[in-house]
Amino acid sequence: MKDRFGRTIDYARISLTSRCNLRCPYCYGEETRTDPADELRPDEIAEIVSVLAELDMQKVRLSGGEPLLRPDLGEIISTVSKTRGIRETVMTTNAQGLTGKLRNLKDAGLMRLNISLDSLQAERYRNMNGGSLEEVLSSLDMAIELDMLPLKINCVLLRGINDDEIEGFINMARERPLQIRFIELMPMGKLSKRDQRRDPAEILKNIRELRPVKAGYPGQPAQCWAGPGFKGSIGFIRAFSDPFCRSCNRIRITSEGRIRPCLADDTEWDFRGAIGNPARLKKIIMTAIENKPEKHRFSEGFVPSKFMYCIGG
Numbered sequence: 001m002k003d004r005f006g007r008t009i010d011y012a013r014i015s016l017t018s019r020c021n022l023r024c025p026y027c028y029g030e031e032t033r034t035d036p037a038d039e040l041r042p043d044e045i046a047e048i049v050s051v052l053a054e055l056d057m058q059k060v061r062l063s064g065g066e067p068l069l070r071p072d073l074g075e076i077i078s079t080v081s082k083t084r085g086i087r088e089t090v091m092t093t094n095a096q097g098l099t100g101k102l103r104n105l106k107d108a109g110l111m112r113l114n115i116s117l118d119s120l121q122a123e124r125y126r127n128m129n130g131g132s133l134e135e136v137l138s139s140l141d142m143a144i145e146l147d148m149l150p151l152k153i154n155c156v157l158l159r160g161i162n163d164d165e166i167e168g169f170i171n172m173a174r175e176r177p178l179q180i181r182f183i184e185l186m187p188m189g190k191l192s193k194r195d196q197r198r199d200p201a202e203i204l205k206n207i208r209e210l211r212p213v214k215a216g217y218p219g220q221p222a223q224c225w226a227g228p229g230f231k232g233s234i235g236f237i238r239a240f241s242d243p244f245c246r247s248c249n250r251i252r253i254t255s256e257g258r259i260r261p262c263l264a265d266d267t268e269w270d271f272r273g274a275i276g277n278p279a280r281l282k283k284i285i286m287t288a289i290e291n292k293p294e295k296h297r298f299s300e301g302f303v304p305s306k307f308m309y310c311i312g313g
């Protein structure tokens with residue numbers, strides 16, 4: 001479906017939970033109690049996705065919070081991927097506990113992954129978020145072995161915290177079929193001060209071998225680069241320095257059933273009450289898409305009222 005600025009909206013990101021097992025400093029805020037009973041159930045997700053598909057949505061990303069915390073994740077993936085019209089079912093995860101589940105999730109219909117990874121140093125990684133680096137690295141190996149490519153790594157670049165590891169990440173892209181995406185910090189968590197933000201494109205000043213790589217698909221937010229002999233590539237997602245609103249093709253659905261057409265605009269529509277009434281559900285989704293803002297307001301100092309884990313990354 002097209003919005004009022006002529007953008008084709010064909011990509012829905014569905015948050016399965018706002019619970020998370022890690023505490024990334026740029027994403028998590030105050031502890032809030034979230035009740036799993038408030039999260040969309042598989043049958044509700046099935047109904048929403050079938051209406052989304054009727055509106056020509058083709059790609060669904062499952063995110064959160066941490067989607068792996070849902071015990072019914074395999075069932076959800078299976079339902080979404082079997083929905084007529086949905087061509088891609090993908091997931092963003094921190095990969096904690098993924099190795100024991102990945103094969104089954106792939107069999108259920110999961111096509112690809114974005115994996116968050118902010119440090120290649122085990123102790124720093126644990127200090128940043130409380131997780132196990134080893135588990136992430138084993139998950140990467142397994143996803144490559146299972147041919148779930150292209151495999152994307154999300155690294156939020158934080159000045160003075162992990163920006164001394166850029167070279168290590170670039171070496172990963174040199175040696176492995178990974179797209180390492182350096183993400184510019186957005187003000188959506190406790191750590192969101194301007195001086196902690198670093199424009200990833202600054203990397204180009206120091207690493208001269210990098211050349212632009214053609215975008216993999218229309219609306220791809222990352223500008224991608226690679227050097228001679230690279231097996232993978234690196235990408236920059238620069239929500240501040242070079243917003244990609246003009247080609248934004250997505251809407252977000254929160255884990256408790258609210259639809260949000262722009263990450264950085266607090267307007268949301270609650271549609272949980274419309275589940276069971278596909279015509280009403282469709283109308284609410286269409287209204288949200290029609291009202292998708294032209295661009296985000298980060299540069300005007302806008303700070304979303306919800307942190308990322310509550311919206312769905």
Ligand code: SAM
Nearest residue numbers: 026027064065066093094116154185186308313
């Ligand atoms: N738990 C999963 C994970 O860690 O990948 C999925 C949810 S997480 C919110 C999804 C992505 O959001 C992360 O990869 C991270 O890069 C991004 N993210 C969260 N907060 C952010 C912020 N303040 N600025 C930029 N990116 C952020």
